[in-house]
Amino acid sequence: MADATTADIPADLAKVAEEKGIPLDVVQRALALGFPADLVKGQLGMPDTTPEAAEAFVAEQERIRAGGEITLSDEMTAAAAEAKWPEDLIKRALRLGAPEAMIINQMKAGIKPEQAEAFIAQQEALRAGGGAPQLDLSWMKVPTEWGIRVRPTKHGLTIGAINVGTYGDIPDYWPYQTEMPRGAYPIPGVPSMGYSIFDKAELWADNAADLYEEAIQRRWRPAMDVPWDTMEPLPDEIEKAMCQLCTALCEKALVTGDIIGKWLPEMSYGYHEVKLYLSTAGFDAARQFEVFRKRALSNGGGMGVQSPGYFHRALIDTRFWTEASSTALLFHNSFLMGLYQIGYYTAHNDAERYIFSGTMQDISRQMAYAMQHLRYFLLRKPDRRDEMQHALNKNEAVFSYEWSKDTPLREALLILLGGGTSAEQLADGEVKFRYFWKRWINDYAFRLAGAGLPDRREKMHPQLREFITQPEEEKEQAAA
Numbered sequence: 001m002a003d004a005t006t007a008d009i010p011a012d013l014a015k016v017a018e019e020k021g022i023p024l025d026v027v028q029r030a031l032a033l034g035f036p037a038d039l040v041k042g043q044l045g046m047p048d049t050t051p052e053a054a055e056a057f058v059a060e061q062e063r064i065r066a067g068g069e070i071t072l073s074d075e076m077t078a079a080a081a082e083a084k085w086p087e088d089l090i091k092r093a094l095r096l097g098a099p100e101a102m103i104i105n106q107m108k109a110g111i112k113p114e115q116a117e118a119f120i121a122q123q124e125a126l127r128a129g130g131g132a133p134q135l136d137l138s139w140m141k142v143p144t145e146w147g148i149r150v151r152p153t154k155h156g157l158t159i160g161a162i163n164v165g166t167y168g169d170i171p172d173y174w175p176y177q178t179e180m181p182r183g184a185y186p187i188p189g190v191p192s193m194g195y196s197i198f199d200k201a202e203l204w205a206d207n208a209a210d211l212y213e214e215a216i217q218r219r220w221r222p223a224m225d226v227p228w229d230t231m232e233p234l235p236d237e238i239e240k241a242m243c244q245l246c247t248a249l250c251e252k253a254l255v256t257g258d259i260i261g262k263w264l265p266e267m268s269y270g271y272h273e274v275k276l277y278l279s280t281a282g283f284d285a286a287r288q289f290e291v292f293r294k295r296a297l298s299n300g301g302g303m304g305v306q307s308p309g310y311f312h313r314a315l316i317d318t319r320f321w322t323e324a325s326s327t328a329l330l331f332h333n334s335f336l337m338g339l340y341q342i343g344y345y346t347a348h349n350d351a352e353r354y355i356f357s358g359t360m361q362d363i364s365r366q367m368a369y370a371m372q373h374l375r376y377f378l379l380r381k382p383d384r385r386d387e388m389q390h391a392l393n394k395n396e397a398v399f400s401y402e403w404s405k406d407t408p409l410r411e412a413l414l415i416l417l418g419g420g421t422s423a424e425q426l427a428d429g430e431v432k433f434r435y436f437w438k439r440w441i442n443d444y445a446f447r448l449a450g451a452g453l454p455d456r457r458e459k460m461h462p463q464l465r466e467f468i469t470q471p472e473e474e475k476e477q478a479a480a
Contacts, residue, residue, distance in 0.1 A: 013041045020044055021157065022051045031060045033065060035097055043099070061097055070094055076104060086115065090118050142185045159209040161275060174270025182270050194274075195268040201380040203321055205372035208273040210366045212478035215280035220358050222291040230350040231299045236350070237421050244412035246296040246302035249359075250289050252336060255312045257285035259328045263321050265301045276367060281329075284362040293356050298351075305408045314398040318391070321375045326388065327395040329370035330447060333363045333400070339413075340439030345436075346416040367447060374451040389459055392448075396461035403463075439468040 009017075009027055017027045022044060030040050033326075043049060064070055072080070072092045080090055085107055093103050093116065106116065145166045161172075167183040174182075177192035197203055205211075217465050234242070260282040267275050296303055315332060318324040337360060344356035378385055405408070415421055418429025441464050448456040457468050 010037050010041075013037050014045075016041050016044050020049060020054075022049075023187070026054050028319065029062065030054075033058070033061050033097065036410055051425045057099070058185055070079060072292040073100065076100055078195075079107045080102045083111075083113070085113045089113055089116060092124070096120065096123050105438055132174040143474060144183060144185050154212065158213050159276065160213075163209075170200065170204075171270060172200045174200070174268045175269070176268065179269055182272060194265070196266045197263075197321060198268050198270070201273060201377050203267055203271055203274050203373065204376050205274065205369050206376065207368060209370045211369055212273065212277040212280055215277065215284065215362075215365055220287075222287060222294055222355075225293075225358075226291065226354050227350045228294075228298060230411075231352075232349065233300060235420070237415055238419070239299060239301045240304070241412040241415040242299075242329055242352075244408050245416065246292040247304035248406075248409045249292040249336075249339065250296070251302075251307050251309075251312065253285045253288035253292065255315055256328060256332070257282050257289070259315055259318075259324055260285065262316070263324055266321070270415045281366050281369070283389055284366070287361050288362065291359070295352070295355060304412075307409065308405045310403050310405070311395070311399045321456040323375065323391040325370045326374050326451075327391065329366040330374065330451070331392065331395060331399070333367050333370070334440050334444035334447065336363055337367070337443065338436050341439070342413055342417060342433075342436050345432075356463065359374070371447050371451040374448075374453075378452040385453075388453070390457070392453075392456065393459070393461065396464055400461050400463040423431070434467075438469070441467045442469050 009024060009031065013027060014024060016023055027040060027044075031037065036214070040191045043115075044054065052119065072087065072090060076090065077087075079085075080087065090103060094100070148165055148167065150157065150162045150164055155161075172184070175198065175200075176186055177195050180188070180190070181185055222422060233239075257477055260278050264275060264278055264282070267278075269275065311332075315324070315328045318327060340356045340360045340363070344360070347353040347356060378388065413433055414426055414429035415430070417432040418425035418427070441460075443467055444464075445457050450453075457465070460468065
């Protein structure tokens with residue numbers, strides 16, 4: 001049975017004391033000195049804490065609290081001189097109950113005297129106030145909307161589902177240069193994070209939140225999900241052609257990742273839906289690089305020849321996000337979609353079919369964002385339509401020039417589509433290639449029309465425009 005002097009010792013603390021053979025009255029005396037029970041328990045649990053050491057420590061603290069003089073050991077004095085800790089500071093720490101060995105270790109660890117002073121002053125203030133900190137609680141009166149309770153939809157608790165009340169108000173201009181989440185209350189003096197995009201029209205797309213959810217839900221893992229064991233040896237010319245295509249696709253994935261990575265830090269957090277989605281788009285680009293590199297190295301082949309790089313540089317050099325998005329995620333990805341369609345069409349096994357279907361799914365989201373963003377941008381900044389036309393002119397011209405120089409990729413596609421390098425196979429490959437080339441250019445024109453540039457058909461670069469299907473031709477094909 002516990003007596004009146006030990007009844008208020010917590011059970012877990014009493015158990016540790018009994019295991020170490022430390023009398024409970026010593027524990028009670030330590031608690032009476034104001035040491036928290038958890039601190040006492042931790043100190044008793046130290047390997048070098050013996051009953052004699054515990055008694056000596058408590059007795060010394062009782063002597064100090066009674067007004068006794070504090071003397072420093074030679075070891076403490078030497079350590080203090082080296083660390084430049086004032087003697088009075090050390091005595092204050094000892095008066096608070098800090099073990100001498102702990103203070104010496106802190107000095108040897110490089111703790112500055114001003115750091116120790118701040119901590120000791122805090123502990124002295126707590127003790128003077130009876131151990132309970134004085135709370136400010138002004139943050140509880142922050143004028144944000146309170147009482148919000150969001151409900152999951154049939155698709156779960158999505159990013160869109162939590163846009164309720166004032167938290168769903170997305171301003172046309174975001175005035176803060178910090179990482180403050182939308183809906184939080186700003187405080188003055190927080191350092192700027194260097195964002196440069198504060199205008200909603202410069203980055204917004206209404207589908208960004210939904211695209212983020214889709215990207216999270218439809219993620220796939222090249223290491224485990226691709227049925228790599230379905231691949232079998234291919235004729236050398238086919239394997240080399242596929243590896244050349246994969247090499248080009250690796251480069252294009254790296255460029256896309258670099259472009260997204262370059263612009264994400266410029267976007268302020270008032271539009272977190274866009275930043276969240278583009279983060280997944282950057283991850284998708286990394287996965288595309290991963291999977292095409294693995295395909296190139298997984299079937300007895302290897303990497304091919306580097307691309308000329310003119311168009312890649314043009315993409316990197318875009319001057320504002322809407323231009324970057326429209327050229328990299330819409331124009332470039334339309335071409336990529338054509339390459340992925342060729343890859344799927346010419347696939348020789350389930351692994352290749354899985355790879356190209358997965359990557360088509362990934363860049364479809366990127367194009368959906370880019371279309372919605374360009375449309376949003378043009379509706380709110382109609383005076384910049386000519387600027388966007390000029391940007392597309394420039395990038396289409398550089399792309400056309402690069403295509404004329406990229407002999408390895410062109411020939412690899414002909415070999416894949418024709419099934420070999422004979423004259424008959426190459427001729428067949430050329431016919432099929434023209435079909436896919438025409439298809440991606442018309443899809444690109446269709447996407448631009450949906451984004452608010454229906455007149456792009458007539459303004460497209462001549463080497464691309466010649467493949468555009470005219471409305472009369474479309475009617476004839478539909479009738480046939």
